[in-house]
Every structure is written in structure tokens, then in C-alpha cells.
Amino acid sequence: MQEFTNDPIDISLLPQFQEVRLNALSPKYWKVVCINMAIFTTITAIGMTTLLLFSADIKAYAYIIIGTYFLLITLMVIFNRTALSRRGFAVREKDIVYRHGLIAISTTIIPFSRIQHIALDEGFFSRMYRLGQLRIFTAGGHSGSLHIPGIEIEEARQIKELLMKQISLLD
Amino acid sequence: MDQDFSKPQKQSATGVIIMFANSLQKLIRALTLPMIFILVKSKGSYGIGLILGISLMTLIILAVYAWLSYQRFNFFLDEDKQEFVVNEGVFNKSTLTIQLNKIQQVNINQSLLQQIIGIYSLDIDTAGSEKKEASIKAIDHLTATRLKQRLLSDRDEAAALNQTDENDFLPSASSVKTMLKLSNATLLKVGITSNYGASILLLMGFIFGLIQFFKDYATAFKVETNDIYSTVSQGFGFISVCFFIAFALIIVLTTNIVRTFIRYFQFKILRQQAALAISSGLFTRKNTLVTPRKVQLSAYSQNYFQKKLGILNIKVKQAAYDTADEEESKKSHIEIPGCSDRERDDILKMIYTLIPAKGKALIPNYRFLFLQVMLKIMIPAVLFSWLALVVYRPLQSYLALLIPYAILVFILLYFEYTHHRLYATQGFIVKKSGIWDIEEEIIETHKIQAITSKQYFWHKKADVGHLLLHTAAGVIHFKYGNYSQINNLVNYWLYQLESTKKDWI
Numbered sequence: 001m002q003e004f005t006n007d008p009i010d011i012s013l014l015p016q017f018q019e020v021r022l023n024a025l026s027p028k029y030w031k032v033v034c035i036n037m038a039i040f041t042t043i044t045a046i047g048m049t050t051l052l053l054f055s056a057d058i059k060a061y062a063y064i065i066i067g068t069y070f071l072l073i074t075l076m077v078i079f080n081r082t083a084l085s086r087r088g089f090a091v092r093e094k095d096i097v098y099r100h101g102l103i104a105i106s107t108t109i110i111p112f113s114r115i116q117h118i119a120l121d122e123g124f125f126s127r128m129y130r131l132g133q134l135r136i137f138t139a140g141g142h143s144g145s146l147h148i149p150g151i152e153i154e155e156a157r158q159i160k161e162l163l164m165k166q167i168s169l170l171d
Numbered sequence: 172m173d174q175d176f177s178k179p180q181k182q183s184a185t186g187v188i189i190m191f192a193n194s195l196q197k198l199i200r201a202l203t204l205p206m207i208f209i210l211v212k213s214k215g216s217y218g219i220g221l222i223l224g225i226s227l228m229t230l231i232i233l234a235v236y237a238w239l240s241y242q243r244f245n246f247f248l249d250e251d252k253q254e255f256v257v258n259e260g261v262f263n264k265s266t267l268t269i270q271l272n273k274i275q276q277v278n279i280n281q282s283l284l285q286q287i288i289g290i291y292s293l294d295i296d297t298a299g300s301e302k303k304e305a306s307i308k309a310i311d312h313l314t315a316t317r318l319k320q321r322l323l324s325d326r327d328e329a330a331a332l333n334q335t336d337e338n339d340f341l342p343s344a345s346s347v348k349t350m351l352k353l354s355n356a357t358l359l360k361v362g363i364t365s366n367y368g369a370s371i372l373l374l375m376g377f378i379f380g381l382i383q384f385f386k387d388y389a390t391a392f393k394v395e396t397n398d399i400y401s402t403v404s405q406g407f408g409f410i411s412v413c414f415f416i417a418f419a420l421i422i423v424l425t426t427n428i429v430r431t432f433i434r435y436f437q438f439k440i441l442r443q444q445a446a447l448a449i450s451s452g453l454f455t456r457k458n459t460l461v462t463p464r465k466v467q468l469s470a471y472s473q474n475y476f477q478k479k480l481g482i483l484n485i486k487v488k489q490a491a492y493d494t495a496d497e498e499e500s501k502k503s504h505i506e507i508p509g510c511s512d513r514e515r516d517d518i519l520k521m522i523y524t525l526i527p528a529k530g531k532a533l534i535p536n537y538r539f540l541f542l543q544v545m546l547k548i549m550i551p552a553v554l555f556s557w558l559a560l561v562v563y564r565p566l567q568s569y570l571a572l573l574i575p576y577a578i579l580v581f582i583l584l585y586f587e588y589t590h591h592r593l594y595a596t597q598g599f600i601v602k603k604s605g606i607w608d609i610e611e612e613i614i615e616t617h618k619i620q621a622i623t624s625k626q627y628f629w630h631k632k633a634d635v636g637h638l639l640l641h642t643a644a645g646v647i648h649f650k651y652g653n654y655s656q657i658n659n660l661v662n663y664w665l666y667q668l669e670s671t672k673k674d675w676i
Contacts, residue, residue, distance in 0.1 A: 011659050011662065011663050012659075014662045014663060014665075014666045015662065015665075015666070016658070016662055017658070017661060017662060017665065018624075018658050094665075094669040095665060095669060101625070103627055103628060104625050104626065104627045104628075104637075105625065105626055105627075105628065106623050106624070106625040107623065107624050107625075108621055108622070108623040109621065109622050109623075109661070109665060110620070110621040111621075111665065111668050111669050113668070113669070113674075114619075114620045114621065114668075114675065116269075116273055116297045116298070116304070117267065117268060117269040117270065117273060117297060117304055118267075118268050119265055119266060119267040119268070120265070120266045120268075121260075121263060121264065121265040121266075122260075122263065122264040122265070123262075123263045124262040124263055127264070137297075137304070138620040138621050138641065139297070139298050139490065139620050139643040139675065139676075140620030140621050140641030140642060140643060140646075141641070141643075143639070143641050143646050144620045144621040144641030144642075144646075145621075146621075160268065164252065164254060164268060164270065167270050167273075168252065168253060168270060168272075
């Protein structure tokens, strides 16, 4: 007969997910975010300039509009920067942990045994910096899945291999 | 002859046409409105010429794009790792990997266009989520059937095992036992007491119509003011208010009753060994099978009247598992109206083998109320006052209405707050919520797919946070709890999830 124990569990001795040291996203990912923001800024700026040039009514408010626009762009940069610094992930023995968020900081944990399938994406700009995005799906639908961007492509591949291996071991 | 799927292969060459058609369709949907706008704005031949030019350009770009996506799309079967891999994307590349044993279903379909060019699409489905995980848009029939066979060969062995226990559910005279049968009287009770949300909305509509009617009335009488007439009209008005309210109530109740009867007429639950067979319906009888193993979430709800009448409604959500179409997957959500407490316990025992104990409750912080009061009382009140005092003066006479509004909404919010509870015990999680209909949702710990704990940064000091439990039947959301307590529970649940061999399906 196998050794059987049934001791009470001390919850404080269980591994604490909130104390796991998380890996930050690759610093290069900030560059990708910057490129995206630059494209967004350029397109909206072109749109605004044409509006300001062609519509006389709006011209009167030009300073206010341009002022607000610059304020919004600055806020966008700051928010993206803060959000990026808060993101982090960790692969534990039996699950994967991902933290993200700007005003609300969420930590999502998916046990390996609940992973359905995995996708690895390489965006157009991410590829230039050799970065990838891991998407981990569960049966919990969209809300129960993870999207981790900005991982070095080699590392992302390794993590994916590791996860796939874990899934097949579990079955 | 066996086809080799282990090398990356492209779709059928005609797939280019499908990809082109797909992106064209998307583009047309997105651009119809702006195009019409441009046409209307710029009158004359100049606009039409421009549009024709642009259309031609986009068509060429789309064709190139379709060809590129065809070139980049490939799929293969990794025999060593038992994985199916799909690569796609022109600018954004994506690699999707599915373990063969996670595949629940492979469907071969043909759309109209695919019929014309003689190809098929192959969709791969894993358990749980409603959307297709991977889709090959252009594949010839032979390859499709062979691939399907290969993808499912693993599963078929498992399914063969499963099949035997599905067979156990077939009614054999000795094992079938009626568990629950709803009488017409119970259905009447259910009809009278449920669906108040819709009823209240309808009533509101009536009342607003009534107020409008009164105003017209009053202004009409102002023209030829006469005391006698006005007293008569007041009496008449009072009677007509009562009449209208009674009328509205009758309409609402009859529709509810008729609806209930159509859906649940002769509602019956048969117990067949390990499963529950449920049938109901007036015109079409709906038959559903509840298999305890597949149940992801169950819930029961009761409002004040239902409590007095001793009835409650049960909901059982199963994983949409080996279901071919949406009609099937709707079947996996079952409602059982008009149960007594005892019958509820029987059903819960049937599903979970025991009645989930509730244990100690987690109570949300008072901040739960604070934000809701801000959003639903303070902000609307301030907005309305601003409108009435600054923008549109005639609204001022309605300012007093803000007080009953605030009181009513506060009472409702307070109810919501007092009912928002989470109970965690050995193996079970129960969440209670609701304002009028009070619902208790039950999940087993091992049915959790993923856990999120969430905290707003200004709640750090107060140690307040939120918890989201993702299951295959939706999310359980507990708000404004004690964050350290929540995190302790998360660690405990993770420990349970990761140490158990129990699968979620």
C-alpha cells in the first residue's frame, strides 16, 4: 500500500503567487510600442491638419484643439510607459502567471492542466526586434486566456515548447 | 493510401480565390458607408471616377494580399509531439499549436463559393469555448477526410471508451425513475413570479405614457378653466391611473404565464443512473441530458414572492462538448423552474454527490457601495441638476424627483451589497448575488480554468481587491473583497487544482 497522509494544510505555507519574481517584458518591446504610437500620432495629426486647413469654423479653436491634442498624446505615452513597466510574467512548475494593467493591476494564473492550445504571434514591427507574443487559451473563453506580448522570440519559443510538453505529460 | 501530413503543406491552390473573396467581403462591409458618403458629397463624374480608380487599386492590392496569405498559410501534423500546427499571416505571423488529444471535433463544411470552385473548409474545435480554434479555408475533399481521420484517430479510442458509458444512459426500464414533475399549478406560480425585469420595464413604459397623457389633458383644460370640470377630471384621472396600472399588470402577467407554459409545459426530469434526462415544452418537446461530469456551473435563484411560495429556479450549465452546431450548444444550458428546496437538494446531490456546504462568507468592503453610489446616484443627480439649472429651465419642476430617485436607487444598491457574498469550502465555491432575484452560483474547484486577482492602485492601502474565476460556463466575479484573503484563497485553489488528477470535463 502506498504511503497515505492526510495532514491539515497550512495555507500560509502554500506557494504564494503574489510573491513570485516576475520577468519583465523585453525592453525592446517599448520601441515597438513607440512605433505604434508614432503611426497613430502621424495619422491623427494628418487628419487634424486637413480639418484645420479646410474648415474655417474650426480654425477659431485651433489653439485649444492643438493643445488638447498634445496633452492627449503625452498622456498616451505616459500611460503606455507605466502599463509596460507593470507587466510581467513567470512560469512556475505547474502554472503560468501574468500581471498587467494600468489603473487596475490584474494577475492571471493558468494551471498547465487547463491550457487548451497555444499560439505564437510575430507582429510586423515586433519581428524587426525579434520579439513575439504568446497567446495561451483555456476553455474559459476570451476572458480566461492570456496574451503576453514583447517576449524575445527565442524565449517565447522555449516557453511554448515547455508548455506543450507539460500539457502532453499531464494527459 | 496514407497521406503524409508531417510536412508543412499549403491549401488547395484555389484557396487564393477564397482568401480574396473573404478579404473583399470584409473590405466592402467596412467601406460601403464612407464610399456612399464620398459619392453624395462630391457630385458629378469626378467623384465616380475617383471611386472607380480607388476600387481598382484596392482590388489589385487585395489580390496580391490574398496570394501572399495563401503562400504563408501552411499546416502540418507533428507526429512526435502529437501536435497540429497552423502557420499563417502576411505582416503579422502567427503559429497556432493544438495538442491532438485536446481536439474535440473536426468539421468539414462547404460554403456557396466553395461549392462553385469545388473545395471544402476544415474547422478544428477544442472543448469549452464557442469559437473555432483553427480553420483551413481551402482543402480538397480527400485531403480533408484523411486529415480529419488522422486528427481524430487519438480521440476515437477514447471516445470508444466514453461511448460505453454514454450507453449506460439509455433508458432501461428498471433504472429510470421520475425525479421531478411540474404540475400546471407550479407553472402558474413560476409564471406569476418570474421575469420582473421585463415586467417593470413594461410598466414604466405605461406610466410614462400615462404622465404624458395627463399633461396633454391638463393643458387642454387650462384653456377653459372650470372648477367643476377639473374635479371631475381628477376623479376620472385617478380611476384611469388605477385602470392603466391594473391593465399593464394583467398584460405583463399573462405574457409571462403564457411564455412559461410554452417553455415548460409538462416539465419532467427522469433519473437514468448517472444522468438526468429533462423534457419539456408545449408545442415542441425539448429533450436534454445532464451528465454530472460535464456540469461546469449550477445556480439557483429565488425572489421574495418565490420564497413565500416555496419555489426556486435552477440553472445548470454544461460544457459545450462534442456538439456540432449552436442549437446543440444552447441545449447544454438547462433551466429547471419551480423546484422546492427538497427537489433542489436532490438535483444538487445528483450532480455533486453531496450538497455543497456554504461555510464562512467573504463579505465585500463598504467601498462596494461607494463607487456604485457615485456612478448611479451622485453623477446622474449632478448632471440632471446642471441640465435643469443651466441648460433647460423647464426641467426645474422635476428637481424634487431626485430625492425619491436617490432613495430608491440607494435601497437597491444596498440590497445588492448585502447579497454579494462568496463562500469557499472544501471543493466548492458558491457565489451569492442579486437585487431582487437572489442567485447562488456553485462551481467545483476543479472546474476553474484560470484565476485572476485584481486591484485598483488606490485600494492598496485598504487591502481591497477583486477576484475573477474563469470557467467554461462563464466568469464568477467577486468584487471589493479583502485582498489578502482573496490571494490566500487563490493560492489554496491553485494548490487544489494542481494537485488533483480530476479533469474539468
